[in-house]
Amino acid sequence: MVSVESVSGDQATQKADITRMQNGHLIACDDVIAVEEPLELQLRYGPRDDRVTRSISVTMRTPGNDQELVAGFLLTEGILTDAAQIESIQIVQGSKGHEPRASRNTLRVTLEPSVQFNLGSLERNFYTTSSCGICGKASLLAIRSVCPPRAPNRLTLSAETLQQLPALLRARQQAFEATGGIHACGLFDAKGQLLALREDVGRHNACDKLIGREFLADRTPLRDCILLLSGRASFELLQKSVMAGVSAVVSVGAPSSMAVEIAREFDVTLVGFLREQSFNIYHGADRVETHPVRKDLR
8 A cells, every 4th residue: 555645735726916907997806826836756766775766857737636646657657557666655845944835846756665666767768758859650669668568449439428528527627617727637437427537737747647546546557448638639648648558538629640649559549629519530430439320421
């Protein structure tokens, strides 16, 4: 069982004094904005009598569910494969004189002593699973090298169910309702039941929080789940989905070319531009059931 230290006082939104232009007049009023703060991830590893602690990542995120965020990050970047490899996730307290919230912005993940790990492999993973500075073919090969074995994709989806998902997600997006400026990822079963939802100013962070939740609960791979994205489907989000074993990714926005390539390479059903009356299927059309079945109308 992973030891996880809770963080109190997490706040996704805050009030701001603003000036609004309305009907030709400037009006002083309040607005609600999404909180964005840095989170440093430290990794502690090695034999019990020779521990090494390294800072491996800093990301800008919305505070909340930070333990899930770092766990999901370690899984989706190919660093860990099992939650049992984590001994604990703890807050690193700031030094005296720092503002109180600073202590919540560093988390240390301690690995079990038996976990084989070296910093060189970590740095290679960060490079090879990044879409920056390398070609698409190399990106796909890199993901394949760290991706856990994938079972055949047998998850069938109902078109009617898919079309209901955006409204179900939107109804539960509390931070977005308050701010209008935050991303969400939702996890659904094949019947359209919302299993979990996470929000963050960073779409990749929202995805890691959601996947981390399932990873820590020992529910990965997510072969029977649908991942819904409130925005577009990018290379990074498809990479994370593949690493978590997700069978279907659906997005309200458009997919990128590399997202489509990953979906086809790893046989992930990919749907974009999801609306109440329509959507585009970029891969896996044979697994989407509709009544009556519509053929290509071109």
